Amino acid sequence: MQSENSSVNTEAKKIQTSKVPPSEGFREAFLLHLADTTLILTQRNGAWCGHGPILEQDIAITNITLDLIGQSRNFYQYAAKLINESSLAPSPVEKAGDEATEDSLAYLRTEREFKNLLLVEQENGDWAQTIVRQFLFSVYQYFLFEQLQNSKDDQLAAIAAKSLKEVTYHVSWSADWVIRLGDGTDESNERMQKAIAALWPYTGEMFMQADYEQGIISEIHLLKDRWIEKVKTVFEEATLAIPENIFMQSGGKNGVHTEKLGHILAEMQYLQRTNLGAKW
């Protein structure tokens, strides 16, 4: 999972020995978790641009991806505001030499600092795998934002309410494809079942509460019940089976990732890290 080089260990130590009491940075951490998750899925889905199976679906997946980067920016901007207002001084601020911005948070944080879900960093694979990843994630996001739109934090509630409309469409689009491919030909069904087997171990993490989610997501078990109910309904219609007794991977929420994230960040952050502040 985590490569054992020295710089990574220093990062890890820095997080652990932070003088800030943990609860103080909870809201910032939660926002970064939301922002990182949507950003990494954006980066993954973005690779389909110009390569979609047909023109219309190329546009569809790119549209969804644009929604996701919009959400991600909202979360980063809000997180940056809170970080600058608080006494917290996370590493991007030190590195960039001035205030945290949406860009410094996206481009100058390391693998251990990224709090995205493991599910979204998994490979695109074939169209089936991309569809399954999008569906499992969008259904989760739907029920999550449904809760968050009632948050006491007005700004977070507003972002969630706005995003919920977008996500509603993502769910309907991806569910439609799950049914088409699952209930399609022998080959499409087989590919879908393979994609589900590959991604299912990364779904458990969505419902394992991280420290910083306490007090913000009040009923994570409810989230899980609703998620599994929706997934079951769609899978049944698609004649797809849900894997049973699978060991669930976790760690993404706390910065412990699969080996894939390092490669994503290397590609995504390269330009900003070699030419700090570069614009286009």
Place this chain on the structure above:
Amino acid sequence: MKISIQKYYYGDFGGEEKASGEEIKKTTEETAWPLWEIFIRSKQGLDHKHAGSLHAADAAMAMQNARDVYTRRQEGVSLWVVESKYIHASNPDEAGEMYEPAVDKVYRHPTFYEIPDEVGHM
């Protein structure tokens, strides 16, 4: 003695029929999703207008594709999709007898009275 002559063209590996592209055209027609015509109502009170066409496997997918391809810049509030094969068009060759007789009948235009502003779009 039987002599058969085969003509070869540049890049040609399968006789004249293959080289003409007929075969490729046939397989595309067989495998491609049907074509759909898309109509968009840009705001309440206006008519649906033809926006273009796209490929989709069925009506539901055509609707989704239309949403993604044609309404991403706030172009519309309502969509119609019609499979292109169900649209029957007039023949351009008959344009003369079809439309030209109307040219000199200006009295058929409703331009001789004023429409009150309250009527709005007509």
